[in-house]
Amino acid sequence: MNNITIIGAGHVGLITGVCLSDIGHHVTCCDLDQEKVDQLHTGISPFYEPGLDELLKKNVNNHRLFFTNSPEKALSDADIIYIAVGTPKQLNGDIDLTSIYKAARMIGEYATKHDVIVVTKSTVPVGTNTVIKQIIQKTARKIRNMTIVSNPEFLREGSAIRDVFYADRIIVGSDCPESAAIIEEINKPFNVPIFSTDLHSAEMIKYSSNAFLAMKISFINELAHLCEKVGADIEEVAVGMGLDSRIGGQFLKAGIGYGGSCFPKDTHAMLKMSEEAGEKLDILKAVMNVNRRQHDVLVEKAKNYFGSLKGKRAAVLGLSFKPNTDDIRESPSILIINELLKNGVSITAYDPKAMENTKKMIGEKIQYAASIEETLTDTDMVFIHTDWDEIKTFPLSQYEKLMNKPVIFDGRNCYSLNRVSAYKIDYFSIGRQPHFHALNRT
Numbered sequence: 125m126n127n128i129t130i131i132g133a134g135h136v137g138l139i140t141g142v143c144l145s146d147i148g149h150h151v152t153c154c155d156l157d158q159e160k161v162d163q164l165h166t167g168i169s170p171f172y173e174p175g176l177d178e179l180l181k182k183n184v185n186n187h188r189l190f191f192t193n194s195p196e197k198a199l200s201d202a203d204i205i206y207i208a209v210g211t212p213k214q215l216n217g218d219i220d221l222t223s224i225y226k227a228a229r230m231i232g233e234y235a236t237k238h239d240v241i242v243v244t245k246s247t248v249p250v251g252t253n254t255v256i257k258q259i260i261q262k263t264a265r266k267i268r269n270m271t272i273v274s275n276p277e278f279l280r281e282g283s284a285i286r287d288v289f290y291a292d293r294i295i296v297g298s299d300c301p302e303s304a305a306i307i308e309e310i311n312k313p314f315n316v317p318i319f320s321t322d323l324h325s326a327e328m329i330k331y332s333s334n335a336f337l338a339m340k341i342s343f344i345n346e347l348a349h350l351c352e353k354v355g356a357d358i359e360e361v362a363v364g365m366g367l368d369s370r371i372g373g374q375f376l377k378a379g380i381g382y383g384g385s386c387f388p389k390d391t392h393a394m395l396k397m398s399e400e401a402g403e404k405l406d407i408l409k410a411v412m413n414v415n416r417r418q419h420d421v422l423v424e425k426a427k428n429y430f431g432s433l434k435g436k437r438a439a440v441l442g443l444s445f446k447p448n449t450d451d452i453r454e455s456p457s458i459l460i461i462n463e464l465l466k467n468g469v470s471i472t473a474y475d476p477k478a479m480e481n482t483k484k485m486i487g488e489k490i491q492y493a494a495s496i497e498e499t500l501t502d503t504d505m506v507f508i509h510t511d512w513d514e515i516k517t518f519p520l521s522q523y524e525k526l527m528n529k530p531v532i533f534d535g536r537n538c539y540s541l542n543r544v545s546a547y548k549i550d551y552f553s554i555g556r557q558p559h560f561h562a563l564n565r566t
């Protein structure tokens with residue numbers, strides 16, 4: 125049996141560790157963040173992901189999954205080493221590979237087996253795995269034979285466990301067929317189609333997939349503007365388009381633009397990569413521009429409605445970048461909140477899971493409520509930013525009851541226009557006609 129070590133116990137590292145141990149492997153996750161490791165030892169995930177805590181406890185109790193903050197302990201006996209550290213955006217937008225290179229140096233220094241396969245899960249620009257290999261070879265003390273495999277991750281936050289067990293494909297990229305075969309064997313119990321390719325193509329597949337999905341979102345968001353002008357309904361248009369199996373219905377949900385820790389950073393990194401290679405990627409530039417504009421759409425609608433927003437009180441429903449996660453990295457909700465604050469609006473916000481993370485990021489610039497009802501009470505308008513089930517099924521009658529003159533700016537098209545028309549609510553959504561209730565206009 126192989127000894128598998130994963131460097132980095134963040135979203136991808138921890139979920140990879142939990143899933144690999146669940147299919148029978150012995151896995152050690154090493155993270156330098158002592159607090160995170162302490163919490164993992166208690167069997168509780170440091171972030172919210174549906175189903176993760178149960179699987180984590182199960183595999184820790186089965187003695188298949190271990191955590192440490194000591195690279196020496198984690199790496200000394202490992203023969204398969206996954207790198208799953210963060211590759212965030214720097215302030216100037218470029219990718220920060222500091223953690224990747226540090227992980228590579230740790231492998232060189234602490235791995236003691238003669239034969240080691242290094243598997244990169246982190247999303248890295250094409251060519252990075254070659255640099256990782258060079259760093260490990262340069263710093264290696266005991267390793268004699270080291271090969272590298274690119275095995276990019278495609279899970280989504282909020283449905284991560286399901287995405288791993290029912291993935292559409294596993295990509296294994298390597299220039300060494302023997303190592304690729306070992307990684308394929310490790311992944312076999314997932315029973316997911318495996319596509320084996322060369323190292324550079326595997327790195328490219330990851331960026332291209334994220335860029336393509338981002339493109340679908342920006343395409344539908346741009347169409348949403350046109351729908352509003354010509355009297356069409358983007359929800360109907362998306363369904364009608366998606367029925368064509370060549371197009372597919374997923375990632376055609378119009379909204380307030382994509383956010384999260386990956387699409388914004390990966391589209392940036394891909395653009396940078398293309399510029400360095402002397403290629404233009406005009407489509408990708410347009411995708412990013414449309415997305416930036418989309419973050420402003422709700423505030424623009426509110427300004428058009430009220431004139432000035434100064435002194436108004438707003439309720440914000442949803443802070444995470446999508447439902448079923450507490451992650452607020454590059455969340456459109458936070459960008460919109462900052463814009464509302466600049467316009468002199470005072471804000472009360474609610475999110476089922478992401479309020480602690482928001483407090484850490486923006487602190488007391490806004491108020492936090494314990495329920496949707498409390499958030500709405502005595503506000504002039506409400507902004508719906510994240511379509512959590514709890515938010516999208518909240519009864520429209522309650523807006524009527526709790527707000528003086530209910531005005532909803534819905535960034536996720538949570539309510540059907542037919543339903544809204546039965547209430548004394550002014551309602552603005554994305555890519556659909558606004559609904560004005562006659563009484564509110566007086």
Ligand SMILES: NC(=O)C1=CN([C@@H]2O[C@H](COP(=O)(O)OP(=O)(O)OC[C@H]3O[C@@H](n4cnc5c(N)ncnc54)[C@H](O)[C@@H]3O)[C@@H](O)[C@H]2O)C=CC1
Pocket residue numbers: 131132133134135136137154155156157160208209210211223226227230245246247248277278279280281385386
């Ligand atoms: N978050 C997601 O849903 C997905 C992320 N990815 C990619 O996976 C990579 C990781 O992303 P996340 O898991 O979101 O990052 P994260 O920020 O949640 O976790 C990274 C972890 O690595 C640890 N770390 C950093 N340097 C270390 C070192 N030298 N040794 C040990 N631990 C170290 C950090 O303490 C942190 O816990 C990124 O490249 C990302 O683009 C890919 C698919 C999905």
Ligand SMILES: O=C(O)[C@H]1O[C@H](OP(=O)(O)OP(=O)(O)OC[C@H]2O[C@@H](n3ccc(=O)[nH]c3=O)[C@H](O)[C@@H]2O)[C@H](O)[C@@H](O)[C@@H]1O
Pocket residue numbers: 247277278279280281282334337341374375376377378379380381382383384385386387445446
């Ligand atoms: O590389 C990554 O990290 C991951 O990035 C995305 O996953 P994630 O960011 O977790 O979540 P998505 O469901 O893709 O949503 C991203 C953003 O797009 C938005 N979105 C998504 C779909 C849609 O139709 N419309 C839309 O506005 C979401 O609200 C969210 O802000 C990809 O879907 C994963 O395959 C990939 O592994």
